[in-house]
Amino acid sequence: MIRARVARTLATIILLGLVAGGPGPSADETESRQDDPDNRDPIPTEIIVTARAPGETTASSPGVLVLDLERLRQEGDVTVADVLRRLPGVDLQQRGSAFESSTVRIRGSDAEQVLILRDGHPVSDSRSSMVDMNRISLDGVERIEVILGPATALYGAGGAAGAINLISADAAETLPGNEGSARATWGSFGEYNLEAGNTTTVLHRQEGRRTVVDAGVSGVIAENTYRYDRAGARETRRNAGGEEGSIRVAVEHVTPGYRAGIEGSISAFRRGLPGTVEFPAVSAELREDRYALLLRGRLGQGGRTPAWTLSGETGITRSSRSYRDPDYPLGALESDSDLTLVTGTLTPAGPLGPFSIRIPLSARGEVLDDSALGERDRLVLAVAPAARTAIAVRNGSEFDLSVHTRLEAPDPVDTLLPSGRAGVGWTAARLPFWIGTSVATGYRLPDFSELFLERSAFAVGNPDLEPERSRSLEVEARFGGLLVQPAAEGDLLAASPLLTSLGMRVAAHATEYQELIQWLPDPNGFWRPRNTGAALVRGIEADVETRTPLGFSPWTAEGNVGADILQALDRNEGVTFDQQLPYRAALAFRAGAGLEHLLGHRVSVSAEGRGARPVTRQNTVWLDPYLRLDAAASLAIVYERAYLGAAVRNILDEQFVETRFYPNPGREFRLSLEVRW
Template structure:
């Protein structure tokens, strides 16, 4: 069945994927195997290398906040903690992968987004909606998969690059790639540093200073064809970051304000083997290792340092079979996690085994996709999740999609075992989701209108009487997203907008979920020049009884290719110097600051 359609009317009101993805794009995150984007029923956003060049963002959280259904809760200057929310779910309810391997702290259950270097990223795929039936724990809101830079076919290259901007921001890097008949390799190394700005509104002398950030990062990617049917791949990314931040500590009833710093080491490695048994049968396996090592320090006495080091090992195998219009997969995941810490946890390791299967078929104008997964975990026993979706082509270009699924979030080591807080009886959070969508692919773009509901039970919080972790709450999220992207000659337009109503069991709004967001970007190519402008706005964000205010941020950028070897680019963010916040700390009655007007100049030279 031909699912690539002709030019159709574009809904000019709101929403789009901030990418130039077209109907021929192939994605892997939505199904765990290579699938044309036209044959995935999930809401998928693809961010390409061109998008990274367009927005010139300094951190992953800021880039992701430009997408439909994505919220960002920032805690100050570059390198500060960032929580990324998908469809109103919490950061710990979102699964993050790097080249197929998880990136998560076992202690908090969250991902250190500031430690994942944008400079070493080539592509990002974001799937919104329940994904536990394919990936297991923490897939309530969706999955974000980062793909590191990989070698291009038959394109040897050596380059250097550098950037300078506001707050003494500087970034320098170099990389290379080469290819032979059977082997391709690419490597990059970068240094990023900034003096930063004051992260909070805390007014003591120790917290009035700027909070700087520095990071060294590198990646290596190699793939070699051992035979016509057998491909071996190696991916490795590593970063070492140091971020300063403001904080208030309490000794008894006395508040002591300290200028803290966090040293974070992130390592993510994988070895994969893909075997094409025939034209209809494929087998792939991957082993991986991930490390999230965080040390909090007052910068003075190492005896006060606290360390939380997660080390995980993963192994998975997947068989894919294509029989006419039917595609079936069967997979196995094994994930072992260990936590080392200066805190004495009651338990410091756990093992998870997951078995999953998926089936997709198209008959005439109808499509059907379903997946089922069984997980067994040494900490919380067993769990079963499933997803079912169906589609119908209303005409040659308009598709109606309906889906429903269950998902869960595993309790973190803090919630299970932290001394004085954890409780081994805490159970996983559970969710049920339904979605109804209209979608249309066009010659120059696509649009999708999605309405969804997520009901989550067993939400983990603190017992008001014992101040220990417990399953204490429920949440209900209603959302409406409209995504549009379209090419008009030399112009390309991307718009996305999201309406979110996220409430707990008492009908109180959940913290840090804006009620409405809008992002619009317009690009124009003129000869060797590329011009970009974008607008990001939101309203209705609250934290408890504190309204954080509405805002609109304007960005401008340009890029010129001087020749085949040299590229210059410039970017101005928050052109109107909007004063806004996305986070508030009720314990210290302080706000987390955000960047004012800022600029950046960059250059890249290929030898």
């Protein structure tokens, strides 16, 4: 049972959230929706300091990437894992086919150090820090924001290496009437996916008032049985299928003076857990049912006019999870757990002199009843002041400064945990050039599995673990704009030059990790987690993108190429000092080319490659480098109304090993049909 003082604290925060009724903003969500960075004030002729919303990170913050999903949906992408491969600094670790488990690393981190969020709310819980990216649907997601580098100050405990935030559309920007879409997808190995969503917006007679009802449903069924190569023989992957479904409904009332909304969702899934190729599990399965309710809102007028607002939220999530493996070699395994998560946030925000500030106050409480971990609870209280300002100078250039800080008090950890992220950027006056630098600190709290795992035949938890800690430095430069390329003299195009858009990004980064949690054998032979690890990760990322109209034709050519150079060193004293961290490649690259028609047709090819990677701490065993070629096409059956998509992964059917002890399914196909109204 949760302690009395924990309950009192949560009740207070929930009550405040109900009064204010709105969510704490994410790094790019609330304020950036109201202040479009493409519509800045005219450049002044003297030095002027202006407030800039702390939530705006995409336009002038190093290490922040934003991915628009519209095109990727049309080509058949279904889950977050499908789209993350395209991003610099992001390494997706697949364990089998596109339906099986997949985790993500950011700049050489561990997967546990990456925080996954939906509209600023963590997707994971304290049972385990791992999140399966193939289980997160793109249903209802408008864009994805990726923070490269420690993001604890932005989103809270867990983002020691970075964060991935899935951002939904803003109800205040919807048009009157009905707007929605439905999409069906078929994939290799008997995978079928269906998504449908509709948004209804009703305008009221009073100016500026509207009610928005948003609903969505998604489901997937997969047999996922396939053959793969192993040691020169063909074997069959079994027990890798499952089914999953979810329903969500949200209602929000928007007025010039306040916003209030309620959102509810139900989801359920069952998946087989096939194990590794060395030790297959033919009967193991995992089931989970989840129910969530969220109340949110805001007092005060938003928009371009600087004004103070008070936003808040309160939510509760209940999930039940069960694991069964009746054929485990050492005897049947059963595990059940029930988790209740309660959150509350209260956020005053507004201008203060030349600064725009935001001061979220939040509480997050978890109560767990687990057959393997026992009855556990955790409460995290936090205050996260943030400030931002912009300085426009006489020559028309502009400096942008932002500071995010956070102080968290986790219980039962008897210490205060600070974190921060500060950045400064400079935008040139007459060139599409930007350069910036940032520093950040972060941490990850040990999860319940690491702390309280009951003694088994092989392992036991460690309740004395300390948080993992990180600190980073980054410098980034971006260039982008239109380059006018006149046609040759006498050419019919001489009077109409070709306009080619070009964008470039180069970033250098370094992150140091301390107190890393590693599982090591104790004197009694049991594997036990300890704070013994240390690492230093340094790297360079470079990307170039271009778009070129093909004369007077309706087609536009696109191209991109990028590479990551990474040095991920294990800094543990002894035999592993300065050894390369397992599964990190020193070199990774990506490239793509495509054509886009004015009516919405698209065709593209892409390549992804990674260098050799060690799989042991001593660097004695390595995985071979690999190259993967993909292709995708989208046909606009009815412009902006219906699209037919097709995609082929691993065109060459290469049997490379992406994760040791897990199979490679080879070539995979996917067909999709999307209809909008």
